[in-house]
Amino acid sequence: MALLNEDRLFPAEESTRAIARRLYEGIRALPIVSPHGHTQAEWFARNEPFPDPVTLFVHPDHYVFRMLYSQGISLEELEIGHRRIASPRRVWKIFASHYHLFRGTPTRLWLDFAFQELFGLTERLSADTADHYYDVIEARLATPEFLPRALYERFGIEVLSTTDSPLDALADHAAIRESGWKGRILPTFRPDAVVDPEFPDFQDNVRALGALTGEDTTTWRGYLRALEARREFFKGMGATATDHGHPTAQTEDLGDTSAASLFEQVIIGRAYAADLEIFRGQMLTEMARMSLDDGLVMQIHPGSVRNHNAQLFSRYGRDMGADIPQATGYVEALRPLLNRFGNEPGLSIILFTLDETAYSRELAPLAGHYPCLKLGPPWWFHDSPEGMRRFRETVTETAGFYNTVGFNDDTRAFLSIPARHDVARRMDAGFLARLVAEHRIDEDEAVELAQELTVGLVRKAYRL
């Protein structure tokens, strides 16, 4: 009995499956390159055991608890937002009893992979097996093999990027470096907190940015210099990329005087709502300009309406599974930035989307033309077998494979990393196998492409 089948996710058609198996064999053991995600540097700095199954699998994973919530299980029952979990075994049992809800979802694939590959569990999780699971997982977590650094090595990770506020001193990243441990945990410069005027405590954040850099961030010049200084600091700590999570892909290219005067309104909280969007757009263009100087790769993750559930937000705060995608246009939105820097050979921008309609209509045509643009992998709700298939099917014919950048696991759930990369490798193997089976490429080309999609393109795109 097993949770995982060796042929999972491969196309069922026999000749195609045989090709997929061969392609997958060539990439299954390649190192994991993880250039974008939300794991905590602290784990690797402290290298302490993960406490219990709930803290490991349920609480950090909004994919998990949003599904439970949608079926009427309150966050209270799951003890989410509690300082200490009073009864982790009880919460685990609730989760286990509802494991059927995840049928057909990627969460199920990721969890089963971790259960079997890391914990040796082979019977399906359910109310009946909940206690057995709990005991096995809890016991293993206490062993040295399950400390964060040991797992990093066991997973075959080559590099792992975190996502960090510009106000973060990166003490954990520094501690890791100083520890002599060879793992590469790199920070990523994510300035939303100081460039998005609608971010909680924006003004305080900008003030703190000034304090941290010794710049006068009440002025446009000082503010820009402060950002440049923090980018430089991040770069010194190993960062190769920035990341930008704006509600839209809007960019602007105001003249310097207009930008300065807009900043003055924004920083004192006097700007209109529409101007806040313009300001965010201007800041993307400023970031592109800085990227040209310091060589950091830009990632743009637009289109999420954050905290859609007002009651949940007021009670539990951000990242509670209530962010919902919206329609996102790129063609007009990116024009100001592209008009200014679109043909610069040194610039590299990786675009993401939560709006799949943009793949074939906008993103593939843009990335298939502009030298600075590349397409990030399927993101968030689309980081799934069907989402990956749609991405390849709608993007490849116009942008080719070489304007894409490999896989991102983008996860807060450390133990899901190998599972997620495995899904991506299998789906890529299956997609390439179909192209071979339909005689659209030859198998030797597919072998080469499989390598590129797994390690080659990501190392190059993220300058790793």
Added chain:
Amino acid sequence: MALLNEDRLFPAEESTRAIARRLYEGIRALPIVSPHGHTQAEWFARNEPFPDPVTLFVHPDHYVFRMLYSQGISLEELEIGHRRIASPRRVWKIFASHYHLFRGTPTRLWLDFAFQELFGLTERLSADTADHYYDVIEARLATPEFLPRALYERFGIEVLSTTDSPLDALADHAAIRESGWKGRILPTFRPDAVVDPEFPDFQDNVRALGALTGEDTTTWRGYLRALEARREFFKGMGATATDHGHPTAQTEDLGDTSAASLFEQVIIGRAYAADLEIFRGQMLTEMARMSLDDGLVMQIHPGSVRNHNAQLFSRYGRDMGADIPQATGYVEALRPLLNRFGNEPGLSIILFTLDETAYSRELAPLAGHYPCLKLGPPWWFHDSPEGMRRFRETVTETAGFYNTVGFNDDTRAFLSIPARHDVARRMDAGFLARLVAEHRIDEDEAVELAQELTVGLVRKAYRL
């Protein structure tokens, strides 16, 4: 020779098809639960024979005559809008001669099913076989086995919901109850005629609503009480759900004073166009509030631009095949209602769409979070094999299966009901078979899911 193959609609790949066959065998004979559609209670109240093939298959089915119209056949030739059909055999022959137009459409599948399963016809419909078809169908319609109640039983229908105006006295539903016949024909409260100010004769309708309930519907309070009263009446007659066919999914949450003063403008015909949309949006929120009280499930069917063909509308009226979908946003549109009631455990809202781009971008993320939201099956133009496949492929990974509600036939064509449910069962069996063949779920899970998708989820979601 046969019109129907036992393996129709199953994936061609052998191992997947074998699984699909097994799954389908487990659900093919389950009762039909039909919680939303447009059949007439009158048929079952009177239980009189259907008159002729044209009245049965051509005139009530806008899927049929819109295709004929698109290829240059006038509604005049089809005698649509005539009080009595002068020459049904002639109309039938026109239809039969153009049967090739339906190749590749679901209409073809539905009709062939009815032709073979109900009338024993096994040669394809064409100009050559038109008379034979006409004779066979006409003869059978005259037999007791083809009376509405006999067909209801033969089809294995467990419950069949109609869609009714709040002004309807539900006399036919009452007559059915009083007749002692055991068939469950339930009304559905569809208040468009009295909550959409752009509905024909809106003001007269609201006046009639007042007359029917003894409430003063010229006041906001009286108007709301009258609606509550009619909902109560419908519930007493067996209704478990309401249905709302708005042009968009817009909701509003005006304060009571603003709502009352908007109503005053609307009811005297003095509101601006934009305010009419706000009023409709406010009424959705009011309906949600009433649902919390009386437990009726809300269905929202937004996004159809009705009566797009002005000439046709002025000559033939509504529902003439000239309703065209438009892009439909849900994220901002539903926010006011969800902010107010989105976390109420007692509320249940089933969302539909004619804009498939919303499946993966908005609807699955919303339904995979909010406890009150469920996703209705593919609707109207998307109630088709490919439409069902796209629905499952784009919705399941984020919302799972358990945030969906089974199948709706949504038909005006009574004889198409078993055919439509059969298509849905086959497509679900095929989709589940693919998940099994790709080792994404186990077959025992697929067996359980097939039951849920066929009868379990629909009974629960519609509180039947």
Added chain:
Amino acid sequence: MALLNEDRLFPAEESTRAIARRLYEGIRALPIVSPHGHTQAEWFARNEPFPDPVTLFVHPDHYVFRMLYSQGISLEELEIGHRRIASPRRVWKIFASHYHLFRGTPTRLWLDFAFQELFGLTERLSADTADHYYDVIEARLATPEFLPRALYERFGIEVLSTTDSPLDALADHAAIRESGWKGRILPTFRPDAVVDPEFPDFQDNVRALGALTGEDTTTWRGYLRALEARREFFKGMGATATDHGHPTAQTEDLGDTSAASLFEQVIIGRAYAADLEIFRGQMLTEMARMSLDDGLVMQIHPGSVRNHNAQLFSRYGRDMGADIPQATGYVEALRPLLNRFGNEPGLSIILFTLDETAYSRELAPLAGHYPCLKLGPPWWFHDSPEGMRRFRETVTETAGFYNTVGFNDDTRAFLSIPARHDVARRMDAGFLARLVAEHRIDEDEAVELAQELTVGLVRKAYRL
């Protein structure tokens, strides 16, 4: 060794592939009907040899050089925009060295077809084989078999339409007629230059239109008469269709007085930007009116944001691979035109889109109702195997096959014509085979449909 496999593009599943092979055998050798494209009448008028591989394969094909550009190869290196190519062999080598970029794209399929079928090349193009390719192609181009007229005949072309400005005297078309050569090279009336006020040199163009026709094109009446005259001239030269490449699908139906006064503002360059869009929309309706009189079929190709890369445009001009699609609505946009002429039996309008979301949501429902509307094949970025599959899968169930019009190659690259039609025939064979394998249509119907999709529907729709 071969570049092409006999089974390419057919579904891998064995029984489906066998059906696809049979269907394809029945259509592979049918004549090529090419009712829309961008080849040059001059080639056939002069019948001179194509000069070299770069001029043949790289420079005219923005699919090719946009991909190279996206990967950092400058247009300068490719000698694009040069009067004479200094070193075609060097440019060819750059292209050959980057041939892997085209893996998974239709460009690869088209090129391999031409390389093998026309030039007998069977080893993959690469840096290593670049010189061999160059030598073989250059040598063959010098032979009589590779003159344009010889190729036209060898390709089995029945008719080939060009796309022409209303200001074009069609001298090349006349020369072909007078030459006695039997090839049918027909002009298409594409009036963008004189109906789109944002087209370069619009006012001069309208003046030239006046000069050409002897009409006073400073007046609305004279302007319309001039357009009618040029349409009549084109029709006399064999044209059966017009073509309209507007940024959106917007139409208008201004009264005559308003239209005349809008024209007066437009023609002196005094209209607001929003009015220019209204003017274009009005001109579509005027064109529909003229089509009713002269019987020319209208093609509408909306939704391309032209010249998105401002730097490239200012240096190299139009059609440099920097046109990007945008979201395109049809339902409200076409309403004014359809309200006026939508039910006219004599009118025929073929709609195209770069926004695939419109297929199932808007275009199929519109074409499945209005007698004047037909759907053009997948266009531009969507003229690809996956694009064709998506088109059939999303359009057929609502609009059927008979509201579509067969294939357009729409190419500037003459040698790609047979390759492109071959891809379309294979994809249609594969799609029909799937319907047969899933028992949704019978094989005799698929045989008939394959003929229709290849030659029947296109001849009828374009009145050829």
